Amino acid sequence: EDQVTQSPEALRLQEGESSSLNCSYTVSGLRGLFWYRQDPGKGPEFLFTLYSAGEEKEKERLKATLTKKESFLHITAPKPEDSATYLCAVQALSNAGNMLTFGGGTRLMVKP
């Protein structure tokens, strides 16, 4: 069974204080690892898909990296508007339907 664990559950940062969010996964074969940002009451907003170990992708202050067992979302010099829940999900090769299995998320709060 595919499993995704995110840590920490919550993270408080001061504006400008860089940090990383962790996503550990267990999957029979990885088709893709997805990162989303979700604001309260809103739909998840697509950020990145990573497909193979060693791959990195960047978008503004966010950088996602992937190894064979985990992914990190690095946030550089965060701003208060980066406050949100960040979700990680895996898509397994064995899934006929390409559905995503999500972790519980990391709630990020950035204080000015």
Add this chain to the structure above:
Amino acid sequence: DSGVTQTPKHLITATGQRVTLRCSPRSGDLSVYWYQQSLDQGLQFLIQYYNGEERAKGNILERFSAQQFPDLHSELNLSSLELGDSALYFCASSSRTGEVYFGPGTRLTVL
């Protein structure tokens, strides 16, 4: 704006009732997924359709059903509603390049 649309935004109903949630995927996307998000369960996959055919099933209750129509929009039907069905219901569609985009969701409240 992801390009995935869902209606209605909010739905308030009573236990035992039946409701229908509607989703239109992004233009050109053939796959539609339905997910449920509750406070204690996180995002859970319910069901997927691809070009009108059911492709995969997740943790979907027998009281719930879905279909995808020839114009590719999809409907999720929830019947004999219980208090525990109160949640956010999201629709998503996937592009040919593999990205999965979510709609804004329907918040269902069962009283």
